[in-house]
Amino acid sequence: MRPRATVGRRTLLLRLALAASAAAWLILIAGMLGERHWLLDLFSNFRVHCFVLFLGLAAILVFLRRRLAATATLAGAALSAIPLLGYMGAPSQAAAAAESHVFRLVSFNVWFRNRDYARIAELLGSMRADVVILIEALGSAGRELQALLPEYPYAYFDPAMHGVVVLSRWPMQSRPQPLGGAGARAAVAQIDWRGEPLTLVGAHLHWPLGAHSARLRNAELDELATLIDPANPLIAAGDFNLTPWSPWFRRFESRSGLRDCARGQGVAPSWPAHAPWIGLRIDHCFASTHWNVLSARLGPAGGSDHRPLIVELEIARPANRAPRAE
DSSP: OOOHHHHHHHHHHHHHHHHHHHHHHHHHHHHHTGGGOHHHHHHHTTHHHHHHHHHHHHHHHHHTTOHHHHHHHHHHHHHHHGGGGGGOSOOOOOOSSOGGGOEEEEEEEOOTTOOOHHHHHHHHHHHTOSEEEEESOTTTHHHHHHHHOTTOOEEEOOOSTTOEEEEESSOEEEEEEEETTTTEEEEEEEEEETTEEEEEEEEEOOOOOSHHHHHHHHHHHHHHHHTOOTTSOEEEEEEOSSOTTSHHHHHHHHHHOOEETTTTSOOOOOBOTTOGGGOBOOEEEEEOTTEEEEEEEEOOOTTSSSOOEEEEEEEOOOTTSOOOOO
C-alpha cells in the first residue's frame, strides 16, 4: 500500500499535468485562429513551445498511467508539429558551391541600446558577407559602423526607428519604399553582384502588440508582397516581427511567391538572444525561385537582443546554361 503522502503528490502532479495540457490546447487552438484577432495571433508564435510542452506532459501522464490523457496530449504534440516539419534539420555550411558563386547575406537587428560599435563591426567583419542589412542602427550608428568596415564602400542609410541600413561590397543603387503609411520604410537595392543583377529588400516591421500596431505590421507585410518582381532574382530580409507559425507569415509567402530560406534549417530562435528557451524566430530571409539556399543559420548576438541571421545562396541555373566565367 502506498504511503498517503506519495498518493497526494501523484494526485497533485496529475492535476497540474492535466491543467497544463488544457492550457496548451487552448494556446494551440487560439494560435490556429490567429487571423481573426491580433491577440490570438500572438499565441500562434508559440507553436514550438506547445510542441515541447505537450511532449513533456505526455511523458508525465504515461508515468502516471493515464493512457487516455497521454494520448490526447500526444495528439496535441502531433498537431503542433505539423508546420514544424518543413523546418526540421540542422543549419548547414555552404560547401556545395565554389566560394565565388555563393552570395552571403547577414541581417542583424543590432538593438538601438547597443553602442559597442567596435564589437558589432568585429562580429560583422568575421562573417564576410556580401551585403549586410542592419536594423535599429539609429542616428549616426550606421555611418559609424561603415567607417569601421571599409570593405563595404557602398551603403544606404535610413536612421529612423523603422528604417534600415544596407552595407554592400558590390555596387548598388538604393531607394526607400514606404510601407503601410505609418513610418516603416523598406530599403530596395539593385545590386551588381559579380556582374549578376539582383534585387535586395530590407525591412523592419512594427511589433504587433495591440490592435493598431498589429494592423500596421499586417499592412506592411501586404505592401511588401507587392514589391516582389518574380522576373528577377530577389532576396527580402530583416526583422519581420512574426514567426513562421503566424497565419500572416503564410499569407505573405503565398502573396509574394517567395520562400522562407530557413526551411530545412531548424527552428532556432533569433530573439531574445539572452533567453533562447523562450525565444522566437522573428528575423527572416525570403528568396525568389531564382536562388538555391545553401544554408541559413544564426550567429552570436554581439551585445544585441537579437542574433544575426546568416544566409548563403547561389543562383539556380538551368542545366543547359553554362556558369558565368570568373
